[in-house]
Amino acid sequence: MPIINRASEMHDEITSWRRELHQMPELGFDVVKTAGFVQAKLSEFGVDEIVTGLGRTGVVGLIKGNRGAGATVGLRADMDALPITEKTGKQWTSQTAGTMHACGHDGHTAMLLGAAKYLAETRNFAGTIAVIFQPAEEGGGGGREMVQDGMMERFAISEVYGMHNLPGLELGKFATRSGPIMASTDEFNVTVRGRGGHAAMPHQGVDPVVISAQIITALQTIASRNVDPLQSTVLSVTILKGGDASNVIPNEASFAGTIRTLNAEMRELSKKRLREIAEGMAAALGAEASVSIHTGYPVTRNHGEQTGVALNAAGDVAGLVNVDPDINPTMGGEDFSYMLNARPGNFIFIGNGDTASLHNASYDFNDEVIPHGVSYWVRLAESRLSDLAA
DSSP states (O other): OOSOHHHHHTHHHHHHHHHHHHHSOOOTTOOHHHHHHHHHHHHHHTOSEEEEEETTTEEEEEEEOSSOOOOEEEEEEEOOOBSOOOOOOOTTOOSSTTOBOOSSHHHHHHHHHHHHHHHHHHOOSSSEEEEEEESOTTTTOHHHHHHHTTHHHHTTEEEEEEEEEEETSOTTOEEOOSEEEEOOOEEEEEEEEOBOEETTOGGGSBOHHHHHHHHHHHHTHIIIIISOTTSOEEEEEEEEEEOSSTTEEOSEEEEEEEEEESSHHHHHHHHHHHHHHHHHHHHHTTOEEEEEEEOOOOOEEEOHHHHHHHHHHHHHHHOGGGEETTOOOBSOOOTTHHHHHHSOEEEEEEEEESOOOTTOTTOOOOGGGHHHHHHHHHHHHHHHHHHHHO
Protein backbone atom coordinates (compact mmCIF):
# COMPACT_ATOMS: atom_id res chain seq x y z
CA MET A 1 0.00 0.00 0.00
CA PRO A 2 1.83 3.12 -1.20
CA ILE A 3 0.54 6.63 -0.46
CA ILE A 4 -3.24 6.36 -0.38
CA ASN A 5 -5.12 8.29 -3.07
CA ARG A 6 -7.26 10.06 -0.49
CA ALA A 7 -4.14 11.36 1.30
CA SER A 8 -2.91 12.81 -1.97
CA GLU A 9 -6.32 14.34 -2.64
CA MET A 10 -6.33 15.95 0.81
CA HIS A 11 -2.75 17.22 0.55
CA ASP A 12 -3.62 20.84 -0.23
CA GLU A 13 -6.32 20.93 2.44
CA ILE A 14 -4.04 19.49 5.14
CA THR A 15 -1.25 21.84 4.07
CA SER A 16 -3.59 24.78 4.61
CA TRP A 17 -4.34 23.49 8.14
CA ARG A 18 -0.62 23.13 8.82
CA ARG A 19 0.17 26.65 7.69
CA GLU A 20 -2.72 28.10 9.68
CA LEU A 21 -1.41 26.31 12.78
CA HIS A 22 2.09 27.56 12.00
CA GLN A 23 0.90 31.15 12.15
CA MET A 24 -0.60 30.77 15.64
CA PRO A 25 2.05 28.94 17.70
CA GLU A 26 1.45 28.49 21.41
CA LEU A 27 3.73 27.36 24.23
CA GLY A 28 3.49 24.56 26.75
CA PHE A 29 0.04 23.95 28.14
CA ASP A 30 -1.26 27.26 26.77
CA VAL A 31 -2.36 25.73 23.47
CA VAL A 32 -5.95 26.95 23.74
CA LYS A 33 -6.33 28.13 20.13
CA THR A 34 -4.58 25.04 18.76
CA ALA A 35 -6.71 22.68 20.84
CA GLY A 36 -9.80 24.58 19.72
CA PHE A 37 -8.74 24.19 16.08
CA VAL A 38 -8.27 20.44 16.61
CA GLN A 39 -11.62 20.08 18.39
CA ALA A 40 -13.44 21.93 15.61
CA LYS A 41 -11.89 19.75 12.90
CA LEU A 42 -12.66 16.51 14.74
CA SER A 43 -16.27 17.65 15.16
CA GLU A 44 -16.44 18.49 11.46
CA PHE A 45 -15.12 15.01 10.60
CA GLY A 46 -17.86 13.36 12.66
CA VAL A 47 -15.65 11.43 15.08
CA ASP A 48 -17.70 9.53 17.65
CA GLU A 49 -16.48 11.25 20.80
CA ILE A 50 -14.27 14.25 21.56
CA VAL A 51 -12.80 14.76 25.02
CA THR A 52 -10.99 17.98 25.92
CA GLY A 53 -9.01 19.09 28.96
CA LEU A 54 -6.94 15.94 29.37
CA GLY A 55 -3.46 16.87 30.58
CA ARG A 56 -4.95 20.37 31.05
CA THR A 57 -5.36 21.21 27.36
CA GLY A 58 -5.05 17.91 25.51
CA VAL A 59 -7.69 16.60 23.10
CA VAL A 60 -8.66 13.00 22.36
CA GLY A 61 -10.99 11.94 19.55
CA LEU A 62 -12.47 8.44 19.29
CA ILE A 63 -13.23 6.88 15.90
CA LYS A 64 -15.09 3.57 15.93
CA GLY A 65 -14.71 1.10 13.09
CA ASN A 66 -17.59 -0.43 11.16
CA ARG A 67 -16.37 -4.01 11.56
CA GLY A 68 -17.51 -4.50 15.12
CA ALA A 69 -16.01 -4.23 18.58
CA GLY A 70 -12.32 -4.61 19.23
CA ALA A 71 -9.25 -3.07 20.82
CA THR A 72 -8.42 0.63 21.05
CA VAL A 73 -5.13 1.87 19.57
CA GLY A 74 -3.82 5.38 20.29
CA LEU A 75 -2.10 7.63 17.74
CA ARG A 76 -0.42 10.71 19.23
CA ALA A 77 0.65 14.12 17.92
CA ASP A 78 2.12 17.04 19.89
CA MET A 79 0.73 20.58 19.57
CA ASP A 80 3.07 23.06 21.29
CA ALA A 81 5.68 25.41 19.83
CA LEU A 82 8.98 26.92 21.04
CA PRO A 83 10.09 30.34 22.38
CA ILE A 84 12.11 31.18 19.24
CA THR A 85 11.81 34.15 16.88
CA GLU A 86 11.14 32.82 13.39
CA LYS A 87 13.52 33.63 10.53
CA THR A 88 12.08 31.57 7.68
CA GLY A 89 10.59 34.47 5.74
CA LYS A 90 7.69 32.25 4.65
CA GLN A 91 4.27 33.71 3.86
CA TRP A 92 2.82 31.65 6.70
CA THR A 93 5.38 32.86 9.25
CA SER A 94 4.48 33.02 12.95
CA GLN A 95 2.16 35.86 13.93
CA THR A 96 3.15 35.55 17.61
CA ALA A 97 6.29 37.47 18.54
CA GLY A 98 9.07 35.32 19.96
CA THR A 99 7.23 32.05 19.37
CA MET A 100 7.37 29.62 16.44
CA HIS A 101 6.79 26.03 15.43
CA ALA A 102 10.49 25.18 15.21
CA CYS A 103 10.02 21.44 15.81
CA GLY A 104 7.26 20.60 13.37
CA HIS A 105 4.45 20.00 15.83
CA ASP A 106 2.18 21.95 13.47
CA GLY A 107 2.93 19.28 10.86
CA HIS A 108 2.39 16.45 13.31
CA THR A 109 -0.98 17.86 14.34
CA ALA A 110 -2.06 18.42 10.73
CA MET A 111 -1.05 14.91 9.62
CA LEU A 112 -2.94 13.26 12.46
CA LEU A 113 -5.98 15.41 11.67
CA GLY A 114 -5.71 14.24 8.06
CA ALA A 115 -5.59 10.63 9.19
CA ALA A 116 -8.57 11.23 11.49
CA LYS A 117 -10.60 12.63 8.60
CA TYR A 118 -9.80 9.62 6.42
CA LEU A 119 -10.48 7.07 9.16
CA ALA A 120 -13.77 8.76 10.08
CA GLU A 121 -14.81 8.56 6.42
CA THR A 122 -13.89 4.93 5.84
CA ARG A 123 -13.98 3.20 9.26
CA ASN A 124 -12.45 0.13 7.64
CA PHE A 125 -11.45 -1.58 10.88
CA ALA A 126 -12.75 -3.32 13.99
CA GLY A 127 -12.39 -1.55 17.31
CA THR A 128 -11.50 2.08 17.99
CA ILE A 129 -8.82 4.60 17.07
CA ALA A 130 -7.98 7.22 19.71
CA VAL A 131 -6.32 10.25 18.08
CA ILE A 132 -4.35 11.98 20.84
CA PHE A 133 -3.35 15.65 20.58
CA GLN A 134 -0.93 16.46 23.39
CA PRO A 135 0.19 19.81 24.84
CA ALA A 136 3.55 20.70 26.40
CA GLU A 137 5.97 18.24 24.83
CA GLU A 138 8.75 20.84 24.86
CA GLY A 139 9.74 20.47 28.50
CA GLY A 140 6.32 20.68 30.16
CA GLY A 141 5.54 16.99 30.39
CA GLY A 142 2.14 17.04 28.74
CA GLY A 143 2.43 13.33 27.99
CA ARG A 144 2.89 12.61 31.68
CA GLU A 145 -0.12 14.80 32.54
CA MET A 146 -2.38 13.00 30.08
CA VAL A 147 -1.33 9.61 31.43
CA GLN A 148 -1.84 10.78 35.01
CA ASP A 149 -5.30 12.00 34.05
CA GLY A 150 -6.16 8.37 33.34
CA MET A 151 -6.27 8.60 29.54
CA MET A 152 -5.15 5.01 28.95
CA GLU A 153 -7.69 3.52 31.33
CA ARG A 154 -10.54 5.84 30.38
CA PHE A 155 -10.40 4.87 26.71
CA ALA A 156 -9.06 1.32 27.23
CA ILE A 157 -6.05 2.08 25.03
CA SER A 158 -4.05 -1.11 24.55
CA GLU A 159 -1.21 0.25 22.40
CA VAL A 160 0.07 3.73 21.54
CA TYR A 161 2.14 5.06 18.65
CA GLY A 162 3.96 8.34 18.00
CA MET A 163 5.73 9.94 15.01
CA HIS A 164 8.19 12.83 14.65
CA ASN A 165 9.69 14.45 11.59
CA LEU A 166 13.48 14.25 11.20
CA PRO A 167 15.50 16.77 9.15
CA GLY A 168 18.31 15.07 7.28
CA LEU A 169 16.29 11.89 6.74
CA GLU A 170 15.19 11.76 3.11
CA LEU A 171 11.61 12.68 2.30
CA GLY A 172 9.42 9.57 2.18
CA LYS A 173 11.67 7.50 4.41
CA PHE A 174 10.99 6.20 7.93
CA ALA A 175 13.33 5.13 10.73
CA THR A 176 12.87 3.52 14.12
CA ARG A 177 14.32 0.79 16.34
CA SER A 178 13.34 -1.57 19.08
CA GLY A 179 14.51 -0.58 22.57
CA PRO A 180 15.78 2.87 23.57
CA ILE A 181 15.46 5.43 20.79
CA MET A 182 15.68 8.71 22.75
CA ALA A 183 17.39 9.63 26.01
CA SER A 184 16.28 10.57 29.50
CA THR A 185 16.59 14.30 30.20
CA ASP A 186 17.67 15.39 33.67
CA GLU A 187 18.83 18.89 34.58
CA PHE A 188 21.15 19.90 37.41
CA ASN A 189 22.22 23.06 39.20
CA VAL A 190 25.29 23.35 41.42
CA THR A 191 26.08 26.29 43.69
CA VAL A 192 29.60 26.57 45.13
CA ARG A 193 29.95 28.79 48.19
CA GLY A 194 33.43 30.01 49.11
CA ARG A 195 34.73 33.19 50.70
CA GLY A 196 35.03 36.32 48.65
CA GLY A 197 37.77 38.90 48.72
CA HIS A 198 40.18 41.01 46.70
CA ALA A 199 41.27 39.40 43.44
CA ALA A 200 44.85 40.51 44.18
CA MET A 201 44.86 38.52 47.44
CA PRO A 202 43.31 35.14 46.55
CA HIS A 203 45.07 33.45 49.49
CA GLN A 204 42.78 35.29 51.88
CA GLY A 205 39.62 33.82 50.37
CA VAL A 206 38.23 30.62 48.94
CA ASP A 207 37.63 31.14 45.24
CA PRO A 208 34.35 29.49 44.12
CA VAL A 209 35.07 30.25 40.47
CA VAL A 210 38.27 28.20 40.40
CA ILE A 211 36.60 25.44 42.42
CA SER A 212 33.64 25.39 40.01
CA ALA A 213 36.07 25.02 37.12
CA GLN A 214 37.74 22.08 38.85
CA ILE A 215 34.39 20.41 39.48
CA ILE A 216 33.20 20.96 35.90
CA THR A 217 36.34 19.29 34.56
CA ALA A 218 36.02 16.40 37.00
CA LEU A 219 32.39 15.80 36.05
CA GLN A 220 33.54 14.71 32.59
CA THR A 221 35.09 11.64 34.21
CA ILE A 222 31.59 10.29 34.89
CA ALA A 223 31.06 9.37 31.25
CA SER A 224 34.70 8.44 30.62
CA ARG A 225 35.53 6.55 33.83
CA ASN A 226 32.32 5.58 35.66
CA VAL A 227 29.93 4.58 32.90
CA ASP A 228 30.28 1.38 30.88
CA PRO A 229 31.88 2.45 27.56
CA LEU A 230 29.13 0.56 25.72
CA GLN A 231 26.44 2.69 27.39
CA SER A 232 25.70 6.18 26.08
CA THR A 233 25.85 9.00 28.65
CA VAL A 234 26.25 12.72 28.08
CA LEU A 235 26.85 15.30 30.82
CA SER A 236 27.02 18.86 29.56
CA VAL A 237 27.54 22.02 31.61
CA THR A 238 25.78 24.78 29.70
CA ILE A 239 25.55 27.67 32.19
CA LEU A 240 28.32 29.16 34.37
CA LYS A 241 27.85 32.23 36.55
CA GLY A 242 30.11 33.89 39.10
CA GLY A 243 31.13 37.38 40.08
CA ASP A 244 30.33 40.88 38.90
CA ALA A 245 33.71 42.67 38.88
CA SER A 246 37.14 41.77 37.54
CA ASN A 247 38.92 42.67 40.79
CA VAL A 248 36.59 40.85 43.19
CA ILE A 249 36.53 37.16 44.11
CA PRO A 250 32.82 36.41 44.66
CA ASN A 251 31.34 34.56 47.58
CA GLU A 252 29.71 32.04 45.32
CA ALA A 253 29.48 30.71 41.78
CA SER A 254 27.01 28.41 40.12
CA PHE A 255 26.72 26.23 37.07
CA ALA A 256 24.02 24.13 35.46
CA GLY A 257 23.53 21.60 32.71
CA THR A 258 21.97 18.35 31.63
CA ILE A 259 22.51 14.60 31.94
CA ARG A 260 21.32 12.34 29.12
CA THR A 261 21.37 8.53 29.21
CA LEU A 262 19.73 5.58 27.45
CA ASN A 263 19.74 3.32 30.48
CA ALA A 264 17.99 3.70 33.85
CA GLU A 265 20.96 2.28 35.78
CA MET A 266 23.41 4.68 34.13
CA ARG A 267 20.97 7.51 34.76
CA GLU A 268 21.01 6.90 38.52
CA LEU A 269 24.77 6.32 38.57
CA SER A 270 25.40 9.62 36.79
CA LYS A 271 23.25 11.58 39.24
CA LYS A 272 24.92 9.88 42.21
CA ARG A 273 28.44 10.61 40.96
CA LEU A 274 27.49 14.22 40.14
CA ARG A 275 26.59 14.81 43.79
CA GLU A 276 29.63 13.00 45.13
CA ILE A 277 32.11 14.81 42.88
CA ALA A 278 30.64 18.30 43.38
CA GLU A 279 30.23 18.04 47.15
CA GLY A 280 33.48 16.17 47.70
CA MET A 281 35.72 18.41 45.61
CA ALA A 282 34.21 21.56 47.06
CA ALA A 283 34.82 20.30 50.60
CA ALA A 284 38.39 19.26 49.77
CA LEU A 285 39.11 22.78 48.52
CA GLY A 286 37.58 24.53 51.51
CA ALA A 287 34.18 25.39 50.03
CA GLU A 288 30.68 24.00 50.10
CA ALA A 289 28.59 22.79 47.16
CA SER A 290 24.84 22.30 47.02
CA VAL A 291 23.41 20.19 44.21
CA SER A 292 19.86 20.11 42.93
CA ILE A 293 18.70 17.73 40.20
CA HIS A 294 15.45 18.05 38.29
CA THR A 295 14.29 14.67 37.01
CA GLY A 296 13.11 15.08 33.43
CA TYR A 297 11.67 12.76 30.81
CA PRO A 298 12.49 9.05 31.06
CA VAL A 299 14.15 7.09 28.26
CA THR A 300 11.89 6.69 25.22
CA ARG A 301 11.90 2.91 24.83
CA ASN A 302 10.13 1.18 21.96
CA HIS A 303 8.52 -2.22 22.47
CA GLY A 304 9.58 -5.10 20.25
CA GLU A 305 6.26 -6.38 18.91
CA GLN A 306 4.85 -2.90 18.32
CA THR A 307 8.06 -1.82 16.58
CA GLY A 308 7.49 -4.68 14.17
CA VAL A 309 3.97 -3.35 13.57
CA ALA A 310 5.33 0.14 12.87
CA LEU A 311 8.01 -1.17 10.52
CA ASN A 312 5.46 -3.19 8.56
CA ALA A 313 3.17 -0.17 8.20
CA ALA A 314 6.06 2.07 7.14
CA GLY A 315 7.26 -0.58 4.70
CA ASP A 316 3.80 -0.82 3.15
CA VAL A 317 3.77 2.94 2.58
CA ALA A 318 7.38 3.62 1.62
CA GLY A 319 8.78 0.24 0.57
CA LEU A 320 11.16 -1.70 2.80
CA VAL A 321 14.20 -0.13 1.12
CA ASN A 322 13.04 3.23 2.51
CA VAL A 323 12.71 2.06 6.11
CA ASP A 324 15.61 1.96 8.59
CA PRO A 325 14.75 -0.69 11.22
CA ASP A 326 17.69 0.11 13.50
CA ILE A 327 18.40 3.84 13.54
CA ASN A 328 20.99 4.98 16.06
CA PRO A 329 19.39 6.38 19.22
CA THR A 330 19.50 10.14 19.76
CA MET A 331 20.37 11.82 23.05
CA GLY A 332 17.47 14.21 22.61
CA GLY A 333 14.43 13.63 24.83
CA GLU A 334 10.74 13.06 24.17
CA ASP A 335 7.85 12.91 26.61
CA PHE A 336 6.06 10.28 24.54
CA SER A 337 8.23 8.16 26.83
CA TYR A 338 5.52 8.44 29.51
CA MET A 339 2.94 6.94 27.18
CA LEU A 340 5.32 4.12 26.22
CA ASN A 341 5.87 3.42 29.92
CA ALA A 342 2.10 3.17 30.36
CA ARG A 343 1.33 1.05 27.27
CA PRO A 344 3.34 -0.87 24.66
CA GLY A 345 3.96 1.01 21.45
CA ASN A 346 6.46 2.60 19.09
CA PHE A 347 7.92 6.00 18.22
CA ILE A 348 9.02 6.44 14.61
CA PHE A 349 10.81 9.15 12.63
CA ILE A 350 9.61 10.36 9.23
CA GLY A 351 12.00 12.12 6.86
CA ASN A 352 11.68 15.91 6.57
CA GLY A 353 14.31 16.06 3.84
CA ASP A 354 17.23 18.48 3.57
CA THR A 355 15.92 21.23 5.85
CA ALA A 356 17.16 23.29 8.76
CA SER A 357 17.51 21.36 11.98
CA LEU A 358 14.87 21.15 14.69
CA HIS A 359 14.75 24.00 17.23
CA ASN A 360 16.28 26.33 14.65
CA ALA A 361 14.84 29.75 13.74
CA SER A 362 15.11 28.83 10.05
CA TYR A 363 13.30 25.49 10.36
CA ASP A 364 9.96 24.84 8.67
CA PHE A 365 8.02 21.60 8.41
CA ASN A 366 8.19 20.17 4.89
CA ASP A 367 4.60 20.00 3.59
CA GLU A 368 5.61 17.31 1.07
CA VAL A 369 5.83 14.95 4.06
CA ILE A 370 2.07 15.15 4.66
CA PRO A 371 0.78 12.36 2.34
CA HIS A 372 3.48 9.99 3.63
CA GLY A 373 2.61 10.65 7.27
CA VAL A 374 -1.15 10.40 6.76
CA SER A 375 -0.74 7.14 4.83
CA TYR A 376 1.45 5.71 7.60
CA TRP A 377 -1.12 6.50 10.28
CA VAL A 378 -3.95 5.00 8.23
CA ARG A 379 -2.05 1.85 7.35
CA LEU A 380 -0.89 1.38 10.94
CA ALA A 381 -4.39 1.87 12.36
CA GLU A 382 -6.19 -0.41 9.93
CA SER A 383 -3.61 -3.20 9.93
CA ARG A 384 -3.03 -3.28 13.68
CA LEU A 385 -6.70 -3.32 14.59
CA SER A 386 -7.25 -6.05 12.04
CA ASP A 387 -4.48 -8.12 13.67
CA LEU A 388 -5.82 -7.53 17.17
CA ALA A 389 -9.33 -8.54 16.08
CA ALA A 390 -8.16 -11.78 14.46
